[in-house]
Amino acid sequence: MTTIENTTPEKKSLNFIEVKVENDLVEGKNGGRLQTRFPPEPNGYLHIGHAKAIAMDFGVAKKYGGVCNLRMDDTNPQKEDTEYVEAIKKDIQWLGFEWGKLVYASDYFQELWDFAEWCIMQGRAYVDEQTSEEIAIQKGTPTEPGTNSPYRDRPAEESLRLFREMNTGNIEPGKMILRAKIDMASPNMHFRDPIMYRVLNLPHWRTGNKWNAYPMYDFTHGQSDYLEGVTHSICTLEFVPHHELYDLFVTWMKEWKGETAENGQDIEDNRPRQFEFNKLNLNYTLMSKRNLLILTKEKVVNGWDDPRMPTICGIRRRGYSPEGVLNFIDKIGYTTFDALNDIKLMEAAIREDLNKRAIRVSAVVNPVKLIIDNYPEGQIEELVAINNPELKDAEGNIITEGNTHVIEFSRELWIEREDFMEDGGKKFLRLGPGKEVRLKNAYIIKCDEDASKCIEKDADGNIICIHATFDADSKSGMPGADRKIKGKTLHWLSCAHSVKAEVRNYACLWTCENPRDAIKQYEKENGVRGIDAMRPFLNPDSLTINTEAYIEKYAAELDALTYLQFQRNGYYNVDPDSTPEHPVFNKTVSLNAPKF
RNA sequence: UGGGCUAUGGUGUAAUGGUAGCACAAGACAUUUUGGUCGUCUUAGUCCUGGUUCGAACCCGGGUAGCCCAACCA
Helix, strand or coil: CCCCCCCCCCCCCCCCHHHHHHHHHHHCCHHHHCEEECCCCCCCCEHHHHHHHHHHHHHHHHCCEEEEEEECCCCCCCCHHHHHHHHHHHHHHHHCCCCCCCCEHHHHHHHHHHHHHHHHHCCCCEEECHHHHHHHHHEEEEEEEECCCCCCCHHHHHHHHHHHHHCCCCCCCCCCEEEECCCCCCHHHHHHHCEEEEECCCCEEEEEEECCEECCCCCCCHHHHHHHHHCCCEHHHHHHHHHHHHHHHHHHHHHHHHCCCCCCCCCCCCCCCEECCCCCCEECCCCCCCHHHHHHHHCCCCCCCCCCEECCCEHHHCCHHHHHHHHHHHHHHCCCCCCCECCCHHHHHHHHHHHHHCCCEEEEEEEEEEEECCCCCCCCCCEEEEEECEEEEECCEEEECEEEEEEEECCEEEEEEHHCCCCCCCCCECCCCCEEEECCCCCCECCCHHHHHHHEEECCCCCEEEEEEEHHHHCCCCCHHCCCCCEEEEEEEEEEHHHEEEEEEEEEECCCCCHHHHHHHHHHCCCCCCCHHHHHEECCEEEEEEEEEEEEEHHHCCCCEEECCCCCCEEEECCCCCCCCCCEEEEEECCCCCCC
16 A cells, blocks of 8 residues: 655646556556557658657556557658668667567467457458549548448458468559458548558568568558567557557457457457557648658758757757756646647757756857956966856755866956947946946956947958956955956856857748648649749748857867857757867757847 | 538637636836746637527537548559
C-alpha cells in the first residue's frame, strides 16, 4: 500500500492517454503489461511533429514502467531507404529516449503472409483482378454504398493459387490484389473490402527478393502490434477511421492463433488497442514530408538539416535543446482537438530552457570602434566573465566555481553601432555625447558633452569611431563599481582579442500563418503545383548572413552545438561547420527584449 | 441525403455535476552590471439553443462551425 504524502500541488494533470493507461494498468488489462511502439516509415527525416509522438510513445512507457519499441514501418519498398533508419535512431536518442527493441514491420512478412492465406481459406479474403480504376468506382462514395467485385465469390482455392502467384514476380503490378471480404456498403470506407496485399515486384532493402507482393498498412499495423506484444498503439487523429478495421484484423488474427472465446481465451482485454491524439500543427510552419522534400530539392533551404527546417536535425542545428523541445510539447499537451499552435509558445519554451544552460558570451554583430582615450596604449587587463548567472547556490548567489571565463580589456574596443546615438534623447539609455554607461564586467565610461570630441565621421557623415574616457575606480569588483549611473550596461570586445565571425540569422520560412492551406488554395486557384505554389508564400529574408560580426576568442573555440547566449541579443549555437579560424554561429531565438 | 471526431480568453490547455485556473501572446510597473532572467499588475473565455438539476463548461435533445475518411501511401 502506498501512502500519498508530499504530493506537489502544482503537479500537472494527466493527459487523457495517461489516464487511460493508468486505468488499464489498474484493471489488469493485458496482464498488467504496458508496451508501446513508435512506428516511423523510414522514408524521410523526422520532424518536430514526430517529436510529439515520440514524447508520447516513449514517454508514457517510461512513466509507467513499460517498454517502447522502435518499429520501422517498412511495408513499401519503393519509398523507403536504409539511409533514413540511422537518422531516425539518432534523432530519437537526441531527444533522450531509448527503445526496447528495434524491429521492422518486414520482420512479420512471413507470418502476415501465412495469416493472409488462412483468411483466404476462411472465405474472408479474395484475389481481385480488376483495375484500380474499376475498384475505385465500385468503392462508391461516402454517401453512396459500393458494389461487390465480380471476383468476390470466387472459390477460396482459386484465390489461394492466384495469391501465391502474386508473389512469384510473374504477375504485373496492378493486375491482382488481395482484398478482405468485409462490407461494400459499410458507412466506413475502410470496410469496403480493403486491400490487404498488392504486387510491387520490387526488392526490399531488408528482405531482398523474397517478396514480390507486400502487405498494406491496414493489414500490417495491428497485426504487428499483436505479434510484438504491444498493448497501447498510440497514433494521431487521422487514423481514427482505421480504428475499427485495426480491431477487426486483430480479432481475426487472434482467431487464427486459436485465441477465441470458445477456447476460453480473453479476447477483450488481452489485445493491442489503438488510441489517437491530435498531431502537432504550428503556425508559420510547413510540416509535410512531401513539401519539405520540395524545399530541399529546389534548394530553397540547404538540406534537411537547414536550421530553418522543422526537422529534428534542423532544429538541432538551429540550437534548440531536446529539453526545450520536450518542454514545449509538455506545454501544448495532448487532446483530441485539432489545434494550431503558436510558434511563439515554442520559442518561449526554448528560451526557458536555454536560459538555464546557455553560456553567456559577448558578440558584436554590427561593430563600431570605441577608443578609451585615457586608457594606456598597449595595456591589457584580464577580466572575469560569468558563464551562466542562472547557476546559483542554495542562498541564491551565483556560483562562480567553474562558471567563468576570461575576457581581455584594452584601449580599442568594438561596440554595437546601435548602442551609440548622437542624439538619442532622454529615453535612450546607451551611449551618446555626455552620456555615461557601464561596460559589462569592466569600467564605467563617458562620452564628452561635445559631439565633435567624441565622434569621428567619414566624408559621408558615417560614424567611424567613438571616443570616451573611463573611470579607473569603477572596475567591476572594486569598491567604486557600486556607483549608480543612468545608462545601461553595454557589451563590448577588445579589438585585439576578438575574432571575426559569421552569424546566420533566421526568420520564419513562411509569410503566412498556415502555409499548408495557403499553398493548397493557391494550387487550386492557379493550376500550379509544387514549388510554384509555394513561392508566393516564401519569406525571401528567412536567412541573412552577417560576416562582419566579432566574437570573443573563447566562444570561437567552443564545440559544435554548444548553447550560447550573445548577451543582450539572443541565443546562438555553434554551427557544425564552425572552426576557430572561421567561427560560424546560428541564431536560435532572440532574447525576449521589449521593443525599444 | 454517409460515417467518425471536435468546439473553454487572441493562441494552447486545466477544471468529469459544486469558486472557470494556468501558460504563451499583448500592455503596464518594479528590480537589475544583459532594456534578458526573476517579481507585481492589467486586458480577455465556456459556439448557439432548449432540457434535466438546488446547481451544468461538464449530462441529454436540436442547431451551427471545423477536421478526418472514397491511395494498389503510411
